[in-house]
Amino acid sequence: MIDLRSDTLTLPEKRMIDNIDIRKLGDDGRDDCFGRGEDSLVNELENLAAKLTGKEAALFFPTGTMANHAALLSFCKRGNSLALDPTMHMYISEKIVFDDDYFGMKPAFYELNSRKKPDIDSLWELVKTRSPVLICIENTHNYGGGICLSPDEIKKIRNLAGDEIPIFMDGARIFNAAVSLHTSVEKLCENVDAVSFCLSKGLGAPIGSLLCGNKEMILKARRIRKLLGGTMRQAGVAAAAGLIALEESNIKRxxxxxxxxxxxxxxxxxxxxxxxxxxxxxxxxxxxxxxxxxxxxxxxxxxxxxxxxxxxxxxxxxxxxxxxxxxxxxxxxxxxxxxxxxxxxx
CATH class of the missing domain: 3.90.1150.10 (Aspartate Aminotransferase, domain 1)
Structure with a gap:
């Protein structure tokens, strides 16, 4: 059987499993005074993720859905409007944050242009009329056929948002975008306030996603992760695979x-x-x-x-x-x- 349903079907390499070092495991759910857990492998992975995205800090999650939910809950409250397009994965497949019975956030939709990318005029009109507290983008765009947003295109959105409206990027496949555009992930992230990315798609780890942003936002997201049931204990057994997944040779592959x-x-x-x-x-x-x-x-x-x-x-x-x-x-x-x-x- 040739199975092309999703890159989540990627199987981990043996060396991802072999990278588990029991001596480095600890309780990631027990925070120190800096808000970091006690698992050295998780801390190493979070440090690497922050470095690759050019952000101050990062947080390890068991799933991309939870990472995205924690990001939205870090920026928004019930009743707030969020700017996004109606074909974004976080709206089609992860929309519980927009359910009035749960988190009650309000989607405010901008249009996509003929290239399936955010239409700047539509987004500008939405900002003027709906006053969103957060602008959401997706890179690569899953339902857009894996199309990429370039650093210049993201910068135009940043210029529109100014310093008043933060930007969150669902970057589940951000490394695919970087490879395709011959640029760095850091360059793609420089004009967004926070970004999530997945380890268990093309990068091949068996589990895990990272949320990256400034220290204050990540500390808040860590508390939210606990409330969502995402706190893990000896999570280094999963982080070990993530460290291999983020090796340069694996990204180039x-x-x-x-x-x-x-x-x-x-x-x-x-x-x-x-x-x-x-x-x-x-x-x-x-x-x-x-x-x-x-x-x-x-x-x-x-x-x-x-x-x-x-x-x-x-x-x-x-x-x-x-x-x-x-x-x-x-x-x-x-x-x-x-x-x-x-x-x-x-």
Missing amino acids: LEEDHSNARILKEGIAANEYIRLDTQSVQTNIVTFELDHPLYDAAALIEILKEKGVRVKKILRNSIRMTTYKGISQKDVEKVVEIINETLTDY
Whole structure:
């Protein structure tokens, strides 16, 4: 089975497990006077994450969803408006913060432009009319097909927000963006106040996300993490894998995934039943809309599964394919062959 549903399917390397040093484990839930836990491996990982993003501090979370929730709760209160686009992952899949029965935050939607990036005019109008207390962006954009925001594009949002409105970036795949744009993660983060990123997608760790920001915000997020049930004890057993995941060689390896995504894109783009924005394929995600006389996305998914290929339905009638370590060039070439044959021979 060739499984392209998500890069969360990436399996950890043996050396990630071997990196667990029992001598460095401690209770991460017991804070010192500086708000740091007692697990040395977790502290090492948080220090590295802060350095890579150019922020003062970082905090380790078991999931990206919890990291994002802690970030929003650090900046916002019940009833506050947040600026975001309606296809952001944190709104479609993590929207409990917008549920009146729980946290009661109010989404204020800005539009995306033709490149599936924040429309500056729309965002400016929203800032004037809705007075959001936080601007949220996503980089890379999951439902936008993995498209990247460049440092210059983020700077334009910063200029619009000024010093009054903080910016939070859901950077679950921020390292994919950095590799694609040939820049550093620090450069991508310099004009945002806080950023989260995931270790367990393309970077290949089995668990974990980091939230990075200034010291005051991270101390607040640490208290919120406890209230959300995210405090861990000997969390170094997970942080050890994260340290390997953030090695430079592992980050550079993401280009292999991007190359395989381009092979997918080029192999299916000419199919008459596929609507694919080839310019949006910048990283490891290929998203296309199906326009077929017999199959909708759900039906095609089942047919492909029978033929040994698994993909994911997103939005209305679109399919997402994600490349990652463990998916080879031979695999994606086979997927191209199967998709084209399936959509032609009906």
